[in-house]
Amino acid sequence: MEESNRRLLRARDTMDRTYAQPLDIPALAQIACVSEAHFIRTFRATFGETPHRYLQRRRVERSMFLLRETDRRVTDICLDVGFSSLGTFSRTFSEILGQSPTDYRKRSDIKAVPTCFGMAWTRPSSFGEAAARQPL
Amino acid sequence: MLKSIIISHVWVLDQDQALDFYVGKLGLEVKQDLPLGFMRWLTVAVPGEPNREILLEQPGPPAMDEATAQTVRELISKGATGFTVGFTTDDCQKTYETLLAKGVEFTQEPVERFYGIDIGLRDPFGNHIRITQQTATPPA
Numbered sequence: 001m002e003e004s005n006r007r008l009l010r011a012r013d014t015m016d017r018t019y020a021q022p023l024d025i026p027a028l029a030q031i032a033c034v035s036e037a038h039f040i041r042t043f044r045a046t047f048g049e050t051p052h053r054y055l056q057r058r059r060v061e062r063s064m065f066l067l068r069e070t071d072r073r074v075t076d077i078c079l080d081v082g083f084s085s086l087g088t089f090s091r092t093f094s095e096i097l098g099q100s101p102t103d104y105r106k107r108s109d110i111k112a113v114p115t116c117f118g119m120a121w122t123r124p125s126s127f128g129e130a131a132a133r134q135p136l
Numbered sequence: 137m138l139k140s141i142i143i144s145h146v147w148v149l150d151q152d153q154a155l156d157f158y159v160g161k162l163g164l165e166v167k168q169d170l171p172l173g174f175m176r177w178l179t180v181a182v183p184g185e186p187n188r189e190i191l192l193e194q195p196g197p198p199a200m201d202e203a204t205a206q207t208v209r210e211l212i213s214k215g216a217t218g219f220t221v222g223f224t225t226d227d228c229q230k231t232y233e234t235l236l237a238k239g240v241e242f243t244q245e246p247v248e249r250f251y252g253i254d255i256g257l258r259d260p261f262g263n264h265i266r267i268t269q270q271t272a273t274p275p276a
Binding site for chain 2: 001002003005006007008010012013016017035047055114117120
């Protein structure tokens with residue numbers, strides 16, 4: 001179990017580093033030393049969500065950072081974090097966070113924290129709480 | 137009142153492998169390696185900072201039952217133990233290059249932040265470690 005977890009973690013760390021690139025399941029499965037189908041199945045069993053959803057949340061977390069900390073246009077931020085269309089970005093962002101990127105930018109105010117904590121703790125939840133959350 | 141931190145704790149899955157990583161790769165030094173019978177008391181420290189040790193402890197019986205130890209091992213190996221330990225360095229880029237050449241697994245290349253330049257890495261078991269080159273005057 002530990003060996004399998006460790007290999008999956010290695011693949012997940014790769015996703016964290018290369019979040020702006022297209023999701024490459026064959027490459028990630030190779031890092032985890034399993035077949036593509038087995039990778040998706042065991043990733044979900046281990047981390048509670050599919051690799052696709054994990055990557056979406058990582059990208060949304062990065063876009064939240066850029067919306068808060070920069071003046072870049074929403075369209076540019078969308079492309080920066082790896083989404084290929086503004087429509088998909090806005091829909092995914094709103095679905096996960098319960099508000100649009102523009103509204104988020106207007107209301108956000110987060111104090112700076114060390115990188116790893118920002119990445120881990122400002123990442124939006126994956127479990128459908130968006131509708132119930134209060135706007136930030 | 138409290139005066140200082142003298143010892144912190146990191147779970148490892150194999151103490152020999154931990155020594156190879158924390159001493160052989162990160163450059164820490166062994167402070168205590170005592171076979172107590174019921175456990176191996178193994179601590180390491182940053183050279184020049186002998187009064188702050190890190191205990192490299194292996195989960196297992198009799199301290200905890202095997203099922204609990206298995207849960208701990210699973211959490212470590214899937215990176216769920218969170219941030220484990222942070223070190224400082226005078227030259228983050230050089231440290232990164234040195235450790236990369238030794239085969240250390242990085243989660244983040246050197247990045248400049250408001251508090252300095254830092255890198256993220258994992259030990260062989262999945263623990264998350266950070267190394268920071270702090271700014272001269274840390275923000276308040």
